[in-house]
Amino acid sequence: MLYYLGGLLTQYFGPARLLQSYTVLIVLALYSGFLIVRYAMPHFYKFMPHDRGREFTVNAEAAKGKPTGSGVFFITVFVLLSVLIVPLDWFKVTVLVLTWLMMLTGYLDDRSTLSWGEYRKAILDLIISVTASALLALYLSRNDADGKIYFWLPFLTHKISVAPWLFVLISTIMLWTSVNTTNCTDGVDGLSSTLVLIALLVIGVVFYFILGHKDIAAYLLVPHLNDGAGWAVMTFCLAGVLMGYLWHNAFPSKALMGDAGSRALGFYIGLCVMISGNPFMILATSSIIFVNGGMGLMKVFLKRFFHISIFANIRFPLHDHMRVNHGWSPTQVLIKFMMLQLLITLAVIGILFKIR
Numbered sequence: 001m002l003y004y005l006g007g008l009l010t011q012y013f014g015p016a017r018l019l020q021s022y023t024v025l026i027v028l029a030l031y032s033g034f035l036i037v038r039y040a041m042p043h044f045y046k047f048m049p050h051d052r053g054r055e056f057t058v059n060a061e062a063a064k065g066k067p068t069g070s071g072v073f074f075i076t077v078f079v080l081l082s083v084l085i086v087p088l089d090w091f092k093v094t095v096l097v098l099t100w101l102m103m104l105t106g107y108l109d110d111r112s113t114l115s116w117g118e119y120r121k122a123i124l125d126l127i128i129s130v131t132a133s134a135l136l137a138l139y140l141s142r143n144d145a146d147g148k149i150y151f152w153l154p155f156l157t158h159k160i161s162v163a164p165w166l167f168v169l170i171s172t173i174m175l176w177t178s179v180n181t182t183n184c185t186d187g188v189d190g191l192s193s194t195l196v197l198i199a200l201l202v203i204g205v206v207f208y209f210i211l212g213h214k215d216i217a218a219y220l221l222v223p224h225l226n227d228g229a230g231w232a233v234m235t236f237c238l239a240g241v242l243m244g245y246l247w248h249n250a251f252p253s254k255a256l257m258g259d260a261g262s263r264a265l266g267f268y269i270g271l272c273v274m275i276s277g278n279p280f281m282i283l284a285t286s287s288i289i290f291v292n293g294g295m296g297l298m299k300v301f302l303k304r305f306f307h308i309s310i311f312a313n314i315r316f317p318l319h320d321h322m323r324v325n326h327g328w329s330p331t332q333v334l335i336k337f338m339m340l341q342l343l344i345t346l347a348v349i350g351i352l353f354k355i356r
Contacts (some may be wrong), residue, residue, distance in 0.1 A: 001083060001084050001085070002019045002025065002084060002085050003019060003020055003085075003086075003087040004073065004087070005019060005026065006336075007300065011166045014224055017299040020123060020175035020235060020350020022208070022229040022232065023232070025085055025086070026208070026232060026233050026236045028085055028241040029081060029082075029085045029086070029233055029237035029240060030086075030105050030236045030239060030243075031240060032081060032240065032352075033077065033078065033081055033237050033238070033239070033240025033243070033244060033330050034240040034241070034243045034244045034247075035213050035244070036077055036081070036224070036241070036244065037073070037074045037077055037240075037241045037243075037244025037245055037247075038243075038247050038248075040073075040245040041070060041073050041074065041245065041248060041255065041351050042087050042248070042255075043246065044070075044073050045067040045254075048067040048068060048069050048070060048073075048255070049065065049067075049068055049069050049070070049110050049111045049258075050065050050067060050068060050120070050246045051065060051067075051068040051256055051258075053067045056230040058149070059166070063113075063209075064302070066177075066253065066254065066255060066256055067254075067255045067256065068110055068256040068257075069106075069107050069111065069199055069256075069258040069259075069260045069261075070102075070104050070245060070248075070255045070256060070257050070258065070260070070261060071106060071107065071111070071258055071260030071261025071262070071263075071264055071265075072103060072258070072260045072263065073243045074241040074242065074244060074257075075099065075100060075103040075241075076103075076265045077241050077302065078098070078099075078143075078237055078238050078241045079096045079099070079100050079240070081237050082096055082155035082234050082237050083096070085233065085237060086230060086233045086234045086237065087227075087230050089227070089230075090139075090164060091135065091139040091301060092230065092231075092234060094132075094135055095132070095234075095268075095271060096275045097269055098128055098131065098132050098267070098273075098318035099268050100227070100264070101128060101298075102128055102179065102263050102267040103124075103260050103261070103263065103264035103265045103338075104260075105124045105125075105128075105259075105263065106120065106183075106204060106258060106259030106260040106261070106262065106263040106264065107258070107259070109121065109259050110258040121259075122176075122180075125175075125180065125263070126172070126176060126211075128175075128267070129171075129172045129175035129176045129179070130168070130172050130202075131169070132170055132175060132267075133151055133167070133168045133171035133172045133175065134274065135151060135167075136167075136274060137167050137168050137212070138163045138172060140277075141164065142166075142274075143226060143227075144270075147206075147308060148161050148162075149161070149162045149163075149164060149167045149194040150162065150223060150277060150280060151277055152222050152223055152277050152278050152280065153280065154278075154351055154352055154355065154356075155355060155356065156356065157221055157356055158284045159223055159277070159278070170274075170279060171270075171274045172226075172272045174273060174274055174279060174282065175270040175271060175274075177270070177272065177290070177294060177297075178267065178269050178270030178273075178282070178286065178289075179216040179263050179266040179267050179290050180293065180294075180297060181266065181293035181294045181297065182196065182262050182263070182265055182266030182267070182269065182286070182289055182293065183259060183262040183263055183266060183290070184292065184293030184296055184297065184317050185262070185288075185289050185293045185317060185319070186256075186257060186261075186262040186292075187317055187319060187320065187331050188251075188319050188323075189249055189250065189251040189252060189253040189330055189334075189336060190246060190249050190250045190253070190334050191319060191333060191334050191337060192248065192257070192262055192263075192265075192278070193242055193245060193249055193257065194287070194334060195244065195288055195289050195337065195338065195341055196242060196265045196266075196269065196289075197239060197242050197243065198285075198338070198342065198345065199269050199285035199286050199289075200235055200236075200239040200289055200343055201236075201239055202274045202284055202345055203235050203269070203273075203276070203281075203285060203319050204232045204235040204239060205222055205232075206237045206281070206349075207225065207228040207229070207231045207232040207235060207272075208228060208229055208232035208323070210222065210353065211224065211225035211276060212224075212225055212227070212229045212231070212232060213276075218290050219355050220353050220354070220356070222277075222278075222353065222356075223277055224277070225275070225277070229310070231272065231275060235272060238265075238268060241330055242265070242354070243343070244268065245257060250332055251325075251330050251334070258288070266289075269282075269285055269286060270277075270282070272285075273285065278352065280352060281352065283344070283348045284344070284345050284348040284349050285345070286344075286345070286354065287339055287341060287344045287348070288337050290342040291318060292318045292319055292337070293304045293317050295318065296317050296318075319333045319337065322336075
């Protein structure tokens with residue numbers, strides 16, 4: 001809205017042209033998101049459900065009674081700020097709606113006295129993921145000159161055409177996995193939100209400085225994303241509201257994001273990875289999240305459906321194993337997992353963009 005308003009006002013007030021600067025919009029989105037959530041969220045604690053002891057929480061008893069489901073607040077702020085600040089097209093509006101719906105499914109579960117259960121949530125995740133993937137396939141094909149969908153992959157100079165059905169399948173798996181691994185990582189104060197914040201900042205930088213910049217993209221032999229700057233504004237907006245939440249969730253936490261926050265954040269990260277055109281980008285953004293939560297999901301899946309036992313001596317999520325078996329404190333878990341993710345991110349970004 002501000003972007004288009006700036007265009008209308010420029011002829012009457014010259015400085016209004018700054019509202020059409022993506023750099024200015026990123027700053028507005030990041031700082032306003034942080035400040036609104038930082039100062040406004042505590043006033044909504046009384047309206048939020050209270051934690052009954054989370055399944056993967058390090059100190060479940062300490063978490064009981066704290067406001068949970070705060071994702072309903074900061075994701076809603078993200079959506080409203082995006083409408084105000086981000087230059088929107090039909091697919092960005094769709095992303096905002098689906099992200100909010102993913103948040104809503106988690107929030108309703110947070111509020112429910114009885115858990116919705118794994119299968120009900122998995123089906124809802126699948127429905128939203130398939131819908132998002134199909135619409136993303138349509139969006140990407142319409143934005144390409146020859147109407148095709150392409151991936152650019154590590155170690156290959158040229159992009160590869162992908163059949164729409166295969167793209168939808170890969171995207172659905174990516175989104176579903178990102179949602180559930182991010183949800184499983186939400187068990188130590190500040191852990192999930194810090195790792196997701198790193199992911200969002202990496203994605204935002206890639207969108208704005210690499211994929212969204214025609215000359216840099218051409219130099220690095222990667223496809224130019226025409227609206228990369230617009231996606232960067234939206235991504236930094238979500239990073240800002242997440243910073244505001246993390247202010248209250250740093251150990252010891254005062255409020256918990258619940259499924260309402262973790263599921264929406266995982267969905268958005270997975271979607272941005274697919275928009276980037278390289279599924280391996282998930283390694284740069286969420287390697288630790290995938291290992292921490294994903295290996296546990298695989299362990300349960302193989303045991304439940306195929307009676308195959310793997311990692312019998314390792315507790316999952318992995319942050320629980322490090323706490324119980326290695327005596328790490330919540331702060332140690334947070335700092336060490338964060339450092340590992342940063343090390344992996346730098347290495348993977350170097351591989352993806354330079355070894356081509």
